[in-house]
Amino acid sequence: MSQADDEFPVVSWNVEHNGTDNKGRAERWDLAMDVLTQLRPRVLLRQELTRADMFGQRMIWAEARRLGNHTPFLATATKESANPTGVYVDRDLCDPVQFFDHRTNLWHPICNPVVQLMDAPTPLSLASFHLCSWDPATRAREAKRLTILRRPGIEAILGGDCNSEPHRQHDETANPTDWGQVEDRALFEARTIERDGRRVTDTVPDEILAGEQDGQPPVFVDLAHYAATELGQRDALDATASLWRKDQGPRRRIDRIYATPRIAEALIRVEVIVNDEVIEASDHAPVLATFSLSGLRRALSADEGVKAA
Template identity: 80%
Template sequence: MVTEEFYAVSWNVEHNGTDTNGSAERWNLAVDVLTQLRPHVLLRQELTRADMHGQRMVWAEARRLGNHTPFLATATPESANPTGVYVDRDLFDPVQFFEHHTNIWHPVCNPVVRLKGASKDLALASFHLCSYDPATRAREAKRLTVLRRPGVEAILGGDCNSEPHRLHDETAEPTDWSRVEDRGLFEARTIERGGKRVTDTVPDEILAGEHDGQPPVFVDLAHYAATVLGQQDPDPLTPTGSLWRTDQGPRRRIDRIYATPGIAGALIRVEVIVTEEVIAASDHAPVLAVFSLPELRRVLTPESARAA
């Protein structure tokens, strides 16, 4: 459905909502949540074994969402949890599809679309950074920067498995690793800096850090909503995971949506959806970014085309 607002959602649904006993109850619940959110673009992670049976579950989810076209990245021998993107055909025309999978854990799903009534392409990307190795996460974040080509606008979102780098203005305090029982998580989520083990914020530094007075490659939309737009209710910096584990310390904002600065200028608000249904469906909360559709169309229509 076309409205004056554009909705983009990123959500890691744990193992695609399927359990070891074959139950798809969580998947059905997750899709119910998504149909209520009505995303025009859905960036999905952990589409576990969704390539099986002719991608049957992928197409079933697309039908439930409405008139959506799905794109599925390739699973790897290391992980059967590929990323995917669903695009509302009432609003967008797909024009290209890319996968990025050089020396990274999960290939990046990267369709390129054209907003109806606009003349400039929009790159979309769903990513899932490595859960266990900070060096791989940094390499994956570097790979995502190829989406910031001159003249290209982009929206990308996913599970970062690492924390934001602007710790001073986040809602949550920095992780106190002495209080985290899961020592495997400590190894996976920390790096050495100045002779000490500290929380890994490198991927966010790469994607949204300001260096030598230069603007960031991408804008962290939740941070933008909280600081530039002054959004307070609902809090856009609400932590997203883990919603299930109690041995990993407090929840952290590890799921994030980024965009090029022009697209960020069309942002209205960001919401993190934490409900009983969400918690029953997945260990991560979905992140919803709401944009002004007229402003998005303006950003995606160059001055020369508007003048014509």
């Protein structure tokens, strides 16, 4: 097997309002699809699939056709937000066996198909999420909900817009946000919490998902941090948003992909894709995590733990 044939790319991307404007024009969506067809993801985790549930889910099927032989899954849009999450899986490698639409007390329901990868015995749970943009308490609750994806007998890859920052501020490439320099005061209210009598950057969701608690290993591995610290890829920690706004301070790494530890060991590299086409298409950069396909098969064939029913 060649190196290219052994690669399994996973992309997470928030395409602002699904690349459409308020008149329904989709020039940015078309440009985003050009970007994605170049990245050739085997799994695509999407956020802000605005109104993609309309007209018989026409937009997600059009996106699936542009990607190739992909099957789309769409979470429920809510009264509060018409921007659901979605997942696309390449049927050449991923055989869907279950689909969950986690929606209880969440700002955006979590899109969560489960697949069998090339007949590997252990299922692989895939999830696209979009944590609440305005309330830290809701984000923490949503992160807690994501932890159920790591249950016995199953592995997971999940990614999305965290609307909050990584908790390991000391070994990130960017300095912690100086909120006194941020003009958008609504963002200050949305992205900070009170801790020890001070307002500080909200890192709680990442602490829940990828933090070590009481000496115990994390629930998931932040793949960009793993790539930077274990694989020597410091540019994996590049910022992802906002590519457009100038009043929100410097760009931050709020878009992240996580995986269960065994899956993380199959990681080859993580890239944040920023170019002229990406900046025109969305205010967020796509995050590309490339795995070894043979490594994934080994991870999903390991005879450990309780197998899923």
